[in-house]
Amino acid sequence: MLYFNLAWRNIWRNKRRTIITILSIVVAVFLASVMRSMQEGQYTDMIENTVGTFSGYIQIHADDYWDDKTLDNTLVATDSVYSKIQAEESVRAVVPRLESFALAAGQNQSRPAMVMGVDIEAERNLSDPEKRIQSGSYFGKNDERSVIIGTELMQRLDVQLGDSLVLIGQGFRGMSATGLYEVKGTIAFPNPQLNRNLVMMPIETAQYFLAAEDRLTALSIILDDTEQVDRTVSNLQSKFSDDYEVMSWETMMPELTQTIEADRGSGLIMIFILYIVVGFGILGTVLMMITERTYEFGVMISVGTPRLAITLMLGIEILLMALVGTAAGIVVSIPIAWYFNVNPIQFSGDIAAVYQSYGLEAVLQFSMEPVVFYSQAITVFIITLVFSLLPLIKASRLNPVEAMRS
């Protein structure tokens, strides 16, 4: 209590320095957590863009499909398969797909195309194509001869809405596949590759075209809670291990995880530099605070104040400032991150182009994950204490005679 009282009064003694010290801690927590919030938000966007709106967090395929993506490795999803999946608590929707490649030919041009058969209704849960329609309209009831194609593919094939499109490919078990379809609409995804290649059709049409009745390449699974991916994968694996492969997005797209990890790493380097700067700033202010009071410590030690008490008093002073600083740092970071979480930054021009080249939507939504904030607060708190340690030890080791000669 005695030393707490001393520490408390010393904090108020030089208000300016106390405020500067606290402010430097606040700024550090603020910069670090806003930066992390931005990064993590970006990663969530990346995952959301590719996984959440295209592949799904989990997919079930016939065994070996992921390594050898041919129609021969397709599955037939019976009602019992669906009900087994839906029995999982966190599963919100199951979206069937049949995908293959074909040559798409218009009147004058032909291009390689990715044929994607979708369940008109279920697909709304995943890529939600109707929202992405650029011209024409989405599939209705009587559209078994219609296709919707990527915007760029349409230009490349030089076709118009209502024109016919010929697809030539190879079907299930090597059957030849040909079909004539009407271009009903165009669609655009953030991923430019899809825009160049995609030919979307109702799943029954695709199954008929590819002579793969009832067959699917994948069942994409949509979860209520993306934190449940790993658990759901292992549950499903135990249910389907004999016939199907159950894969999480992380195993399907290791390059995405790697990209995120690499970026996180480079972000860490920047934050690390920030930490060092803050650390030396703290070291400076604490050193100054101790140098200014050297004579006083000399008197205190002379008259019999234990060295440990000097350490304790200064420790409390630093601890209090660090606590206030980190808490205030969180308090000022949250509104900023929250603002950009609710109003994501929309990029245009060059930056947008860069985003799109990675298949991402050109928006930046900040993360509000609590861990982003408290982990930075804790780190800066520890840095403050660590960098204060040396001056603190120095103060407690003062020789009273020398301290008082200054």
Added chain:
Amino acid sequence: MRYAHRAESNYEYSNSTKESSDECYAAESMIPGVNTHPMTQIEPETSNLKKMSIITTTGLTKVYNADQVPVHALRGVDLTIDKGEFTSIVGPSGSGKTTLLNIIGGLDEPTEGKALIDNTDLTTLSDRKLINFRLHHIGFVFQAYNLIPVLTALENVSFIMQMQGRSSRECREKSIDLLKEVGLEDKINKRPSELSGGQQQRVAVARALASKPAFVLADEPTANLDSVSTAELLDMMLELNEREEMTFVFSTHDQRVIDRARRVVTLVDGKIDTDEKR
């Protein structure tokens, strides 16, 4: 659990006034490094008290090796000071007064020789024990800036007793008494910055007495004071010396101070030149 053994002082605390609680909230067990019990002292027979020597130095030498050239600050000082003496250490600048007082006060070590202070050979004590020894046995008054700036006069005085682990009520009452004794009863809640230099030095004397020390050491206590304050401080010290038999050892350059000392030890070039008792 830590508080269990001080239930008694807690009780006192809750009975004391609110002011005293924040002024003098001393928890003996909460002060790190402080030995609650004063160092065991060899108590002399009461009959010997008059002639008992509190400070005995034999062959004290001090050599500083600051800038390659060794400086001989003390060259063999044999000095004995008895209880109740009022001794002034004088001498030209650089003669070794501060060095001698620092060694006597356990703030510095001699290069050679011995300092037996209050029956304890200081050279045998570890740093921690030495700090504790100073707390319990020696009162210090320095030339200036003696006080902790964030504490009031009362708190500065009671700080010493709190570190000694005395009860909060005792700290407060004793501090007020001491401040009365030095004539500052109306300034007890003033911070050092609100006090004049002379008043600050008087608080410093009160603080020096607070630990019930064996003697008070003062290195040029009046150097920063005007002549009126100097006279006042000296009156006060003399009165304490006469009334309480408090031993004072102080250095000075001021002839008016020297004139009033009972014993004047003159240092020249690190040696005792004259030792005059009046």
